[in-house]
Amino acid sequence: xxxxxxxxxxxxxxxxxxxxxxxxxxxxxxxxxxxxxxxxxxxxxxxxxxxxxxxxxxxxxxxxxxxxxxxxxxxxxxxxxxxxxxxxxxxxxxxxxxxxxxxxxxxxxxxxxxxxxxxxxxxxxxxxxxxxxxxxxxxxxxxxxxxxxxxxxxxxxxxxxxxxxxxxxxxxxxxxxxxxxxxxxxxxxxxxxxxxxxxxxxxxxxxxxxxxxxxxxxxxxxxxxxxxxxxxxxxxxxxxxxxxxxxxxxxxxxxxxxxxxxxxxxxxxxxxxxxxxxxxxxxxxxxxxxxxxxxxxxxxxxxxxxxxxxxxxxxxxxxxxxxxxxxxxxxxxxxxxxxxxxxxxxxxxxxxxxxxxxxxxxxxxxxxxxxxxxxxxxxxxxxxxxxxxxxxxxxxxxxxxxxxxxxxxxxxxxxxxxxxxxxxxxxxxxxxxxxxxxxxxxxxxxxxxxxxxxxxxxxxxxxxx
Amino acid sequence: xxxxxxxxxxxxxxxxxxxxxxxxxxxxxxxxxxxxxxxxxxxxxxxxxxxxxxxxxxxxxxxxxxxxxxxxxxxxxxxxxxxxxxxxxxxxxxxxxxxxxxxxxxxxxxxxxxxxxxxxxxxxxxxxxxxxxxxxxxxxxxxxxxxxxxxxxxxxxxxxxxxxxxxxxxxxxxxxxxxxxxxxxxxxxxxxxxxxxxxxxxxxxxxxxxxxxxxxxxxxxxxxxxxxxxxxxxxxxxxxxxxxxxxxxxxxxxxxxxxxxxxxxxxxxxxxxxxxxxxxxxxxxxxxxxxxxxxxxxxxxxxxxxxxxxxxxxxxxxxxxxxxxxxxxxxxxxxxxxxxxxxxxxxxxxxxxxxxxxxxxxxxxxxxxxxxxxxxxxxxxxxxxxxxxxxxxxxxxxxxxxxxxxxxxxxxxxxxxxxxxxxxxxxxxxxxxxxxxxxxxxxxxxxxxxxxxxxxxxxxxxxxx
Numbered sequence: 001x002x003x004x005x006x007x008x009x010x011x012x013x014x015x016x017x018x019x020x021x022x023x024x025x026x027x028x029x030x031x032x033x034x035x036x037x038x039x040x041x042x043x044x045x046x047x048x049x050x051x052x053x054x055x056x057x058x059x060x061x062x063x064x065x066x067x068x069x070x071x072x073x074x075x076x077x078x079x080x081x082x083x084x085x086x087x088x089x090x091x092x093x094x095x096x097x098x099x100x101x102x103x104x105x106x107x108x109x110x111x112x113x114x115x116x117x118x119x120x121x122x123x124x125x126x127x128x129x130x131x132x133x134x135x136x137x138x139x140x141x142x143x144x145x146x147x148x149x150x151x152x153x154x155x156x157x158x159x160x161x162x163x164x165x166x167x168x169x170x171x172x173x174x175x176x177x178x179x180x181x182x183x184x185x186x187x188x189x190x191x192x193x194x195x196x197x198x199x200x201x202x203x204x205x206x207x208x209x210x211x212x213x214x215x216x217x218x219x220x221x222x223x224x225x226x227x228x229x230x231x232x233x234x235x236x237x238x239x240x241x242x243x244x245x246x247x248x249x250x251x252x253x254x255x256x257x258x259x260x261x262x263x264x265x266x267x268x269x270x271x272x273x274x275x276x277x278x279x280x281x282x283x284x285x286x287x288x289x290x291x292x293x294x295x296x297x298x299x300x301x302x303x304x305x306x307x308x309x310x311x312x313x314x315x316x317x318x319x320x321x322x323x324x325x326x327x328x329x330x331x332x333x334x335x336x337x338x339x340x341x342x343x344x345x346x347x348x349x350x351x352x353x354x355x356x357x358x359x360x361x362x363x364x365x366x367x368x369x370x371x372x373x374x375x376x377x378x379x380x381x382x383x384x385x386x387x388x389x390x391x392x393x394x395x396x397x398x399x400x401x402x403x404x405x406x407x408x409x410x411x412x413x414x415x416x417x418x419x420x421x422x423x424x425x426x427x428x429x430x431x432x433x434x435x436x437x438x439x440x441x442x443x444x445x446x447x448x449x450x451x452x453x454x455x456x457x458x459x460x461x462x463x464x465x
Numbered sequence: 466x467x468x469x470x471x472x473x474x475x476x477x478x479x480x481x482x483x484x485x486x487x488x489x490x491x492x493x494x495x496x497x498x499x500x501x502x503x504x505x506x507x508x509x510x511x512x513x514x515x516x517x518x519x520x521x522x523x524x525x526x527x528x529x530x531x532x533x534x535x536x537x538x539x540x541x542x543x544x545x546x547x548x549x550x551x552x553x554x555x556x557x558x559x560x561x562x563x564x565x566x567x568x569x570x571x572x573x574x575x576x577x578x579x580x581x582x583x584x585x586x587x588x589x590x591x592x593x594x595x596x597x598x599x600x601x602x603x604x605x606x607x608x609x610x611x612x613x614x615x616x617x618x619x620x621x622x623x624x625x626x627x628x629x630x631x632x633x634x635x636x637x638x639x640x641x642x643x644x645x646x647x648x649x650x651x652x653x654x655x656x657x658x659x660x661x662x663x664x665x666x667x668x669x670x671x672x673x674x675x676x677x678x679x680x681x682x683x684x685x686x687x688x689x690x691x692x693x694x695x696x697x698x699x700x701x702x703x704x705x706x707x708x709x710x711x712x713x714x715x716x717x718x719x720x721x722x723x724x725x726x727x728x729x730x731x732x733x734x735x736x737x738x739x740x741x742x743x744x745x746x747x748x749x750x751x752x753x754x755x756x757x758x759x760x761x762x763x764x765x766x767x768x769x770x771x772x773x774x775x776x777x778x779x780x781x782x783x784x785x786x787x788x789x790x791x792x793x794x795x796x797x798x799x800x801x802x803x804x805x806x807x808x809x810x811x812x813x814x815x816x817x818x819x820x821x822x823x824x825x826x827x828x829x830x831x832x833x834x835x836x837x838x839x840x841x842x843x844x845x846x847x848x849x850x851x852x853x854x855x856x857x858x859x860x861x862x863x864x865x866x867x868x869x870x871x872x873x874x875x876x877x878x879x880x881x882x883x884x885x886x887x888x889x890x891x892x893x894x895x896x897x898x899x900x901x902x903x904x905x906x907x908x909x910x911x912x913x914x915x916x917x918x919x920x921x922x923x924x925x926x927x928x929x930x
Contacts, residue, residue, distance in 0.1 A: 036651075036658060043651035043658060047593050047683055073582055075681040079648060079659030085683045091590035094559040114583065117538055117614040125556035128512050148677035149582040149667075183544060186501075186508035191772045193501060193508060194544030202614075212613035216540040218512055218550045307656045 020394055020429050021246070021279050021401025021444065023106065024059035024413060025068045026052060028083045031285055032407035033371050034305030036083050040411065046083045052092060053099045055410055062417035063431050065443050066104030066135060066226075068248070068403065069093065073113050074145040081310040090122050097130035104440035106135030106228055106246075111168035112161055113141060113150045116209055119168075120175035123225045124217040132221030132439030137228040138243070140165045142344040158343050162235040164208045169227070169243050171209050174202045176224050177451045178214035200453045223449040226440045232260065232347035233339070241267035244278055245446055248403045250351055250376045251282045257398035277446055279400035282393065283376035285407050286386050288415045295380040302407055303368050311367030318349060328364040332356045376405055383419035390420075391429060485859055485894050486711070486744050486866025486909065488571065489524035489878060490533045491517060493548045496750055497872035498836050499770030501548050505876065511548045517557060518564045520875055527882035528896050530908050531569030531600060531691075533713070533868065534558065538578050539610040546775040555587050562595035569905035571600030571693055571711075576633035577626055578606060578615045581674055584633075585640035588690045589682040597686030597904030602693040603708070605630045607809035623808050627700040629673045634692070634708050636674050639667045641689050642916045643679035665918045688914040691905045697725065697812035698804070706732035709743055710911055713868045715816055715841045716747045722863035742911055744865035747858065748841035750872050751851050753880045760845040767872055768833050776832030783814060793829040797821045841870055848884035855885075856894060 028046040029036040036043050045051045056067055069089035076084060086092075089107035097105055105126065109119055127134035140161035147155040156164070180198035187193075202211040229236065229244035240247045247264060251257035265275035287302075289295030312326050319336060326332070332353065339350045356366045379386045393399040406412025424430035441448060493511040494501040501508050510516045521532055534554035541549060551557075554572035562570055570591065574584055592599035605626035612620040621629070645663035652658075667676040694701065694709035705712045712729060716722035730740035752767075754760030777791050784801060791797070797818065804815045821831045844851045858864040871877025889895035906913060 034656075037653045037656060039653070041653075043649060043653070049594050073586070073681070075643070075664070075679045078661045079664055080657050080661050082658050084659060085644065085681050087593060088586040088590040088682065090556070091559050091587055091594060094556050095563050095594050098560050098563040113580065115578065115615055118579065118583075121538070121553040122556055125553040128552060129514050129556060129560050145678055148675070150580055151675045178540070179550065184508060188502045188504070188506075188508070191499075191502060191770065191775075192545050193547050194549065196543045196545050199540070199544055210613070210616040213610055214540045216538070216550050217553065305656065310656075 022064045023066045023068050023403045024064050025403050025405045026055050030408040031405040032302045033082050034302050035408045037305045046086050056096045056100050058413050058417050060100050060103045062421045066106050068106040071108035102434040104133045108137040110139050110141040111165040116168050116171040120172040121217050124220045127220035127222050135226035135228050167206045167208050171204050171211050175215040179218045222439045222441045241271040246279045249282050257282050261398050281401045281403045282399050283403040283405050285378040285405045287380040287407050292381050299380045306371045308364050326363045329362050386420050387423035487529045488531045488533050488868045489529050490868050490870045491520050495873040496870040497767045498547050499767050500873045502770045511551050521561045521565050523878050523882050525565050525568045527886045531571050533571040536573035567899040569598045569600055573602040575604050575606040576630040581633050581636040585637040586682050589685045592685035592687050600691035600693050632671045632673050636669050636676050640680040644683045687904045687906045706736040711744045714747050722747050726863050746866045746868045747864050748868040748870050750843040750870045751881055752845040752872050757846050764845045771836045773829050791828045794827050851885050852888035
């Protein structure tokens with residue numbers, strides 16, 4: 001993988017109001033699929049709270065904006081290949097809330113396999129327990145495996161999943177607005193605890209949901225959790241433009257990332273929202289060395305630990321091919337369906353197919369390229385090189401920050417915080433401390449959402465498409 | 466309320482293997498509906514994590530077995546009456562898990578308004594994060610208010626709710642058995658993380674649920690959370706006999722509690738289970754004073770803070786009467802329907818009606834009697850008197866322990882731990898410390914459940930009705 005040389009003058013632009021949003025994407029022993037095989041890796045990290053507490057504290061030392069956990073309500077792949085199973089994200093982030101003070105806590109949760117009432121309660125509760133640090137990565141959950149854990153025989157169509165997701169978010173926002181902020185009057189003498197006129201039942205009857213009542217959790221410090229989205233298909237981008245305040249994306253090149261960034265900001269403007277209020281965070285897998293050669297050697301060691309057969313099976317899954325269709329030393333078959341015909345993870349599908357076709361990779365080579373970051377870009381190099389690349393993407397219209405996906409955990413996050421973070425701070429690209437207590441929304445420069453029952457004009461502007 | 470004088474010789478039976486199971490039922494400012502009006506009560510306690518952390522640590526100092534949180538997925542009553550809204554129980558207990566070391570964590574969760582896959586994950590995750598301290602109070606959730614938050618127009622029939630609950634528990638047990646304990650082989654050299662032969666998909670197709678896959682959380686320290694139940698209707702008791710390991714119940718008299726206890730143990734035996742493996746825990750509301758008169762005065766102060774109009778509205782709700790039907794200074798109407806015709810909270814309905822009829826109480830008097838513990842018995846007296854009453858119920862076949870429901874929090878729990886707990890310890894009825902690290906199941910003297918995929922004979926014996 002190439003370390004991009006920054007254009008002259010594009011880094012070190014000095015401290016300004018715009019600084020990086022860094023998110024630590026935590027995943028057991030790391031994002032490289034072979035990370036668990038390294039001698040130092042704990043194969044039981046996936047269920048070890050202490051492992052995650054240490055990671056969270058490291059990220060907080062690095063003044064990251066937030067932690068992030070991916071999720072899907074199914075057991076992925078086979079357990080032979082690599083660590084599988086995990087602590088349920090909202091549970092784990094609640095435990096991490098008590099072990100940290102400032103860092104945001106972003107949990108993935110599915111709109112296809114949850115009820116709005118239950119999920120609204122859980123995010124409001126996490127937001128209260130953490131003092132306003134909750135974020136929700138809104139996913140529609142591709143794949144029949146998940147569907148079959150919830151009474152369905154197949155996954156709902158892609159467009160239907162997104163239609164349900166939009167209604168789901170509308171309902172949860174109504175539920176989060178159930179209580180006005182000053183509902184509790186606490187008049188002990190009169191025996192009046194709250195003002196019933198300030199409670200607003202949801203009274204929602206839509207295509208997918210009927211929810212009558214008010215939420216049984218008061219409005220939380222942030223009003224709503226930070227709303228995050230990570231699908232890059234056409235449906236995904238339209239959804240993000242309408243609802244998201246942060247977008248995670250997988251981009252393989254600066255040019256591609258700039259195009260995605262510009263497109264999403266344009267769509268956001270077209271949806272009637274200020275594009276500044278949506279931050280784009282590409283995922284990157286930093287692999288550090290004290291020299292570039294050392295970093296490349298570390299990457300090489302990891303790649304050599306990939307079992308190609310495992311990658312082949314996963315590729316066949318992603319591309320919806322019969323087992324045994326792919327050959328390690330041949331290119332992808334010519335007759336793959338177009339993205340429009342795929343009902344699953346459309347943007348991941350397209351990214352992988354375009355990567356393979358664009359560079360004429362064999363399946364084995366493609367697996368090597370995907371092993372580190374599952375489609376996210378690997379930056380292997382010295383801390384200076386990685387900081388340069390981050391600065392370039394940030395200043396050249398490709399990113400408002402990054403979803404940092406260390407190849408190996410905890411060592412990769414430790415190294416990033418110890419060696420790259422100080423450089424980013426010295427260049428004025430990253431805060432040096434958290435300062436006074438802020439909610440996650442405040443750190444993102446976002447207003448606390450107005451309660452739709454108080455400010456109907458503003459609220460309808462926010463939801464206009 | 467009368468303090469029962471213990472029968473001679475029934476307390477002080479000395480240390481033996483059988484000791485009390487004490488559970489601290491936490492609820493914002495306390496179980497007395499007027500507790501929030503006392504000068505020392507914090508009207509914002511319902512969303513204050515620090516309040517709950519302090520309570521949890523107090524209960525742990527008192528070597529309680531567990532903490533317990535009630536729940537229903539709706540906003541109860543009106544917010545004018547008393548504190549409403551709460552932190553979602555599994556979220557709050559996860560936060561409390563990190564603030565405590567030994568105490569069990571029992572969350573209420575509904576089988577009517579959850580998916581087995583989601584709930585199984587959450588309890589397994591809490592069990593892992595807490596080192597084997599999770600418990601699940603299995604409820605079917607009465608009332609149309611909850612139903613209308615989940616797309617239904619009315620609550621499902623009582624029998625149907627229980628049929629669904631039984632299937633729900635069967636599915637979650639299958640999911641908790643998805644992973645054999647030694648699934649992870651962690652063979653780094655060979656690149657094999659887990660043994661796929663030890664993963665068991667649920668493959669469940671029933672009346673209410675279809676769940677195909679394996680859980681995406683490994684088997685937790687306890688295997689299953691402690692299974693708790695609190696319904697005392699015929700359906701509820703049959704369900705408890707089949708599944709429950711602890712039962713919370715509201716009993717107004719020693720005789721009634723003994724009858725309930727004997728009946729439930731008999732039903733458990735008839736269901737093919739060892740009745741020793743089901744513990745019966747009546748709820749009690751201790752109100753302490755250094756003299757009996759002082760305790761009664763404290764109770765009196767609380768009762769005087771009840772707003773009778775609020776109680777009348779709640780009673781009309783419970784009895785499914787039109788608003789305005791009840792008169793404060795008259796008895797209940799003669800033409801109430803029998804329990805068999807009620808689809809809601811059957812056992813609570815019967816308890817209230819029998820209490821009112823049995824003592825010919827006016828509505829106002831009934832509200833006073835229910836204000837403290839909503840149907841649970843208030844023990845007002847000196848620490849010695851309360852310890853005596855506990856000892857009597859425990860040794861005379863009415864209880865295996867108690868669900869302690871302090872009228873006022875935190876002061877009522879503080880007082881119980883400071884003044885009653887030492888007496889119970891001195892009488893050999895309660896442990897003095899937790900000793901070596903135990904799971905909640907171990908503290909209840911329960912075996913870790915065998916994995917049904919390994920021990921088909923035992924597993925089928927456990928589920929035979």
